Amino acid sequence: MAAAIEAPPLAPPAKPAAPRRPLSDHLPSIDLRPALVVARRELAAYFATPVATVFIVVFLALAGVLTFGVGNFFARGQADLVAFFSFLPWLFLLFIPALTMRLWAEERRLGTIELLLTLPIAPWQAVLGKFLAAWAFCAIAVALTFPFWITVNLLGSPENGVILSGYIGSLLVAGAFLAIGSAMSALTRNQVIAFVLAVVVCFLFAAAGTGVVTEFLSSRLPLLAEAARSVSVFERFNGFVRGVVELRDLVFFASLIVFFLFVNVVIIDHRKAD
Amino acid sequence: MAALIEIDRLTKKFGDTTVVNDVSFSLKKGEVLGFLGPNGAGKSTTMRMLAGFLLPTSGSARICGADVVERPVQAKRNLGFLPEGAPCYPEMTVSGFLDFTARVRGYRGKDAAERVAGAMKLTELDAVRLQPIETLSKGFKRRVGLAQALLHDPPALVLDEPTDGLDPNQKHEVRELIKRLAPEKAIIISTHILEEVSAVCSRAIIIARGHLIVDATPSELESTGQTLDEFFRDLTLNIPAFGF
Ligand SMILES: Nc1ncnc2c1ncn2[C@@H]1O[C@H](COP(=O)(O)OP(=O)(O)OP(=O)(O)O)[C@@H](O)[C@H]1O
Ligand SMILES: [Mg+2]
Numbered sequence: 001m002a003a004a005i006e007a008p009p010l011a012p013p014a015k016p017a018a019p020r021r022p023l024s025d026h027l028p029s030i031d032l033r034p035a036l037v038v039a040r041r042e043l044a045a046y047f048a049t050p051v052a053t054v055f056i057v058v059f060l061a062l063a064g065v066l067t068f069g070v071g072n073f074f075a076r077g078q079a080d081l082v083a084f085f086s087f088l089p090w091l092f093l094l095f096i097p098a099l100t101m102r103l104w105a106e107e108r109r110l111g112t113i114e115l116l117l118t119l120p121i122a123p124w125q126a127v128l129g130k131f132l133a134a135w136a137f138c139a140i141a142v143a144l145t146f147p148f149w150i151t152v153n154l155l156g157s158p159e160n161g162v163i164l165s166g167y168i169g170s171l172l173v174a175g176a177f178l179a180i181g182s183a184m185s186a187l188t189r190n191q192v193i194a195f196v197l198a199v200v201v202c203f204l205f206a207a208a209g210t211g212v213v214t215e216f217l218s219s220r221l222p223l224l225a226e227a228a229r230s231v232s233v234f235e236r237f238n239g240f241v242r243g244v245v246e247l248r249d250l251v252f253f254a255s256l257i258v259f260f261l262f263v264n265v266v267i268i269d270h271r272k273a274d
Numbered sequence: 275m276a277a278l279i280e281i282d283r284l285t286k287k288f289g290d291t292t293v294v295n296d297v298s299f300s301l302k303k304g305e306v307l308g309f310l311g312p313n314g315a316g317k318s319t320t321m322r323m324l325a326g327f328l329l330p331t332s333g334s335a336r337i338c339g340a341d342v343v344e345r346p347v348q349a350k351r352n353l354g355f356l357p358e359g360a361p362c363y364p365e366m367t368v369s370g371f372l373d374f375t376a377r378v379r380g381y382r383g384k385d386a387a388e389r390v391a392g393a394m395k396l397t398e399l400d401a402v403r404l405q406p407i408e409t410l411s412k413g414f415k416r417r418v419g420l421a422q423a424l425l426h427d428p429p430a431l432v433l434d435e436p437t438d439g440l441d442p443n444q445k446h447e448v449r450e451l452i453k454r455l456a457p458e459k460a461i462i463i464s465t466h467i468l469e470e471v472s473a474v475c476s477r478a479i480i481i482a483r484g485h486l487i488v489d490a491t492p493s494e495l496e497s498t499g500q501t502l503d504e505f506f507r508d509l510t511l512n513i514p515a516f517g518f
Binding site for chain 2: 033034037038041044045048049110111114115118120122
């Protein structure tokens with residue numbers, strides 16, 4: 001018994017006291033402040049030029065025409081925003097590449113990328129900053145569709161929870177397209193090329209789950225059809241429009257955004273000067 | 275005393291062409307290096323590697339002991355860099371732009387405002403502080419780039435053609451400024467103006483086709499009996515083929 005009480009040699013022999021480095025030295029630094037500084041500058045840049053006004057006015061006008069005109073809003077006699085949400089992702093497909101095309105291509109053309117990337121800032125901070133600014137800008141544009149929401153509430157009593165979930169889904173689709181567009185913009189110094197690449201890649205993710213594609217695939221490559229449906233941005237978005245917010249859809253959008261931001265960082269880091 | 279800027283066997287290839295070939299030198303506090311060479315010699319490429327914008331093909335560079343590839347953010351904190359052509363965001367105002375660089379460098383509130391004011395004073399930009407950069411003349415744009423490089427009072431300065439496009443008065447001002455800053459810093463300036471070397475530099479390096487061919491003090495260069503101009507022409511027009 002007495003032996004059992006004796007202190008077992010748990011403690012390792014005392015090491016010579018190494019100078020303790022603060023924990024932050026060992027962790028990859030995750031300082032968000034430089035990213036926010038970049039985001040603020042980017043957002044201000046949208047509003048410093050006519051880009052913001054033109055973009056928002058045309059976006060709202062088109063959204064209005066599509067929802068209330070083409071979407072047969074009044075004839076349908078339903079007080080909801082289903083028509084609006086069914087057009088919105090297609091509007092994004094056009095507008096978001098127009099928003100992201102300048103993000104990096106413009107920096108390359110002006111040479112300011114040399115300035116930005118020689119400031120004490122990690123590439124991921126610059127990428128995140130630009131993405132957040134573009135996302136905030138989209139959020140402002142989408143938020144300005146609030147008169148639509150007021151209209152349906154005046155005309156009837158829609159399920160506002162469903163509308164909210166539709167708006168959340170819209171922001172996620174916008175985020176995914178923005179991440180794609182930003183990565184495409186990093187590839188080139190030519191804004192037109194950046195725009196076209198972004199539209200094409202966004203379209204692949206958008207259309208992957210539509211009937212034409214899956215039917216075509218399921219007759220030949222059923223496995224691919226399943227895969228196509230699972231990466232389809234619009235398919236997932238429809239869930240949100242019906243008012244269903246599912247964790248796996250949130251995870252899907254988050255992964256898509258993180259993946260393309262990562263691609264963006266890799267491109268910027270390896271092709272800074274080209 | 276430890277060197278503030280160290281370059282060790284730095285080499286950069288674009289495809290098959292070697293643009294910077296095995297260049298080594300180091301700079302201590304108090305030194306001002308004039309970086310000379312004909313167009314396309316590889317001056318800007320060397321400076322870009324030093325600033326962490328281009329990755330070296332081989333070799334290494336350190337700013338205040340921090341390797342520019344392994345610890346880029348640390349290295350960049352201690353460096354003021356004026357890129358060739360002084361690119362700036364055209365739609366921003368002078369003070370808005372400087373405020374942005376101050377904030378990226380971690381200054382906040384009053385500190386940031388003081389830094390911006392100090393940098394504008396050094397480069398005499400007060401009169402245009404609220405003007406968008408795209409509406410400035412070439413010389414003023416260059417000064418905005420210079421202000422951005424000096425804002426955080428860095429121990430190492432790398433300035434790519436800082437006096438290009440400045441009027442004679444401003445050239446003089448900038449040289450005086452560099453002389454004033456020199457005792458506390460290590461400074462590299464690239465230039466095509468050879469008098470500038472005798473005026474402000476304590477050391478001169480000439481590179482041609484990526485090779486370092488001269489590393490001397492301005493007085494040593496003058497003691498060759500030729501003018502700096504002649505010396506430069508002789509050297510850079512008749513470079514032996516370096517095994518191409
Ligand atoms: N991204 C690049 N891709 C291919 N070649 C490049 C690239 N950047 C520079 N070069 C080449 O490297 C060489 C050196 O260019 P650099 O800009 O360093 O010259 P420099 O000494 O600064 O000349 P200058 O006095 O005209 O400014 C040039 O021949 C240039 O064409
Ligand atoms: Mg140059």
